[in-house]
Amino acid sequence: MLIKKYTFILASLFFFLFSCATENDNQKIIGQWQGITWDVGGRASGRKAADVVFQFNPDDTYTASFGQQKEEGNFRLKGNKLYTTATGKAEKMVRVTLRSVDTLAMDMNRVGTLEELVLVKQ
DSSP states (O other): OHHHHHHHHHHHHHHHHHHHOOOOGGGGGOEEEEEEEEEETTEEOOSOGGGEEEEEOTTSEEEEEETTEEEEEEEEEETTEEEEEETTSOEEEEEEEEEETTEEEEEEEETTEEEEEEEEEO
């Protein structure tokens, strides 16, 4: 009787632990993404969105480039929030929306001005 009780408790504990685990959201954005539009305050920014390239890797690292600017580090996607930590820098967060399997929108707030960068998977 005591063994059945402990078996039930252990089984319940394992069920609880594994049911709380979430899918690794990072897998949703693995690959190379290139910008197609970049709006600031709801209007075209005039920036060359095509010069923006993000590479998200299966080992949770990323590289990003915009013209001559480059950064690399670690990333994590949790729900609709993308957190990036460039090597030696503080963590940043942007809101992301997967519009389809190959279209990603990043919503950013740069000193109170809303920006939207739309990227497509290469």
